[in-house]
Amino acid sequence: MSLEDIINYLHQEVFDAIELLYGNEHYSMIVMLPGQDRSTSDMINQLNTDNWNTWIESFTEHNVIVRLPKFRFEFEDTLNDELKETGMGIAFSPFEADFTKINPGGNLYIPMVKQKAYVDVNEKGTEAAAVTVVQIDLTSVGEDNKIHFYVDKPFLFVIMEKQSKSIIFIGRVAKPEYSG
Numbered sequence: 001m002s003l004e005d006i007i008n009y010l011h012q013e014v015f016d017a018i019e020l021l022y023g024n025e026h027y028s029m030i031v032m033l034p035g036q037d038r039s040t041s042d043m044i045n046q047l048n049t050d051n052w053n054t055w056i057e058s059f060t061e062h063n064v065i066v067r068l069p070k071f072r073f074e075f076e077d078t079l080n081d082e083l084k085e086t087g088m089g090i091a092f093s094p095f096e097a098d099f100t101k102i103n104p105g106g107n108l109y110i111p112m113v114k115q116k117a118y119v120d121v122n123e124k125g126t127e128a129a130a131v132t133v134v135q136i137d138l139t140s141v142g143e144d145n146k147i148h149f150y151v152d153k154p155f156l157f158v159i160m161e162k163q164s165k166s167i168i169f170i171g172r173v174a175k176p177e178y179s180g
Contacts, residue, residue, distance in 0.1 A: 003066040008059035009147055015043050015156075018066060018149050019059055025162065030056075031068060032156040033149065040154050040172050056165050067150045069173075076116040083113055 008019035017032045032043055080092060090096045097109035159169040 001066070001068045001070060004146070005064065006061050007064050009062040009064050009149070010055060010059045012055070014038050014046060016149065017055070018064060027168070028160050028162060030158040030160055031151060032158070033151055034153065034155070040156050043156055052167070053165060062147050063145060064147045064149050069151060076114070079113045079115055
């Protein structure tokens with residue numbers, strides 16, 4: 001993907017970053033490229049809530065030339081065990097679950113929670129989506145002033161919801177490969 005535009009850019013000691021807005025501008029992709037003699041692990045080690053908020057507030061508009069390789073990630077996982085570990089185990093029990101506010105007759109439980117997500121960056125731009133399925137069942141009972149942002153080494157990307165600054169996806173690209 002190649003782009004030359006006025007976009008949000010951030011330079012830090014450990015990394016440089018750009019913000020690419022999605023069509024409705026409610027979400028954006030932050031691409032974080034490690035600085036000289038730095039790695040993606042250095043960036044991850046500094047990632048915490050305070051730093052994230054400071055970084056996001058520090059972006060400023062610049063004329064940037066971007067070269068970003070195309071890549072696609074897909075993730076799918078059943079989240080039953082993780083949710084049970086957070087104390088939601090009763091919801092997965094056909095004998096103990098209480099969903100009478102959904103169905104006054106009872107006899108409902110959650111047999112499965114599955115999440116599927118993907119991020120696709122190609123010549124046309126970027127696209128990301130996530131779906132979480134909760135199944136409920138019945139119980140059987142200016143060249144000089146332009147910044148060059150060339151992504152030619154491992155990098156991080158973050159999909160962010162703009163209003164809350166919440167991270168929706170985060171990924172590390174070590175060797176971009178595209179299958180689409």
